[in-house]
Amino acid sequence: MNAEIATPTSTPTPTVTFAQRLSPTPRGARLARRLAAHQLAAWGHPYDSDANHTAxxxxxxxxxxxxxxxxxxxxxxxxxxxxxxxxxxxxxxxxARGDRQLRFVTEAESGGEGGRGLILVQLLALTWGVSERGVGKTVWAELRLKERYS
Structure with missing residues (x-):
C-alpha cells in the first residue's frame, strides 16, 4: 500500500489530501470505503456522522x-x-479504462439488482462529473461536510 497524505503550503487555498492506490477487486472497493470512513473520522467527522456515512x-x-x-x-x-x-x-x-461512457439506467432497464450507482451519486453529491486523464478517467463527486467534531 502506498498512502499519500499531504498538506500543500504553497497554494493560496490550502487543502488536505489522502490518496491510496488499490487493487481493482471487490476487496479493493471495500477497502476504499473503509479507508474513506477512517480518514473522515481522522479529519473530525466521526464514523456515525451523516457526512461520514454519505461519503x-x-x-x-x-x-x-x-x-x-x-x-x-x-x-x-x-x-x-x-x-x-x-x-x-x-x-x-x-x-485505467477510458473507453467506457457513464450512463444512467432507464426505468425499463431497472428490473435488475445493479445499475443504479450513478443515480445514487447524483442524489447524494453536491456535484459530480468525469474527467479524462492520461490513462483512463477520474469520476469525482463533491460533498458538503456540515458538521465537524473535535
Whole structure:
C-alpha cells in the first residue's frame, strides 16, 4: 500500500489530501470505503456522522464502478479524498479504462439488482462529473461536510 497524505503550503487555498492506490477487486472497493470512513473520522467527522456515512456511500459506488467497469488487468484504481477549505469533500476515483461512457439506467432497464450507482451519486453529491486523464478517467463527486467534531 502506498498512502499519500499531504498538506500543500504553497497554494493560496490550502487543502488536505489522502490518496491510496488499490487493487481493482471487490476487496479493493471495500477497502476504499473503509479507508474513506477512517480518514473522515481522522479529519473530525466521526464514523456515525451523516457526512461520514454519505461519503462512504459515494466512495462505495464510485469504487464499485471502477472495479466492475473500469478494470484493466495489472492496473490499480486510485481513491483520492481532498478536504477543501470551504467545508467540501472532493472524492475522486480513477481507473485505467477510458473507453467506457457513464450512463444512467432507464426505468425499463431497472428490473435488475445493479445499475443504479450513478443515480445514487447524483442524489447524494453536491456535484459530480468525469474527467479524462492520461490513462483512463477520474469520476469525482463533491460533498458538503456540515458538521465537524473535535
Amino acid at each position: 462512504q456511500q459515494l466512495v462505495a459506488e464510485l469504487a464499485a464502478n471502477a472495479v466492475t467497469h473500469g478494470r484493466v488487468p495489472g492496473r490499480d484504481f486510485e481513491l483520492r479524498l481532498t478536504l477543501l477549505p470551504e467545508g467540501t469533500l472532493r472524492i475522486e476515483v480513477s481507473d
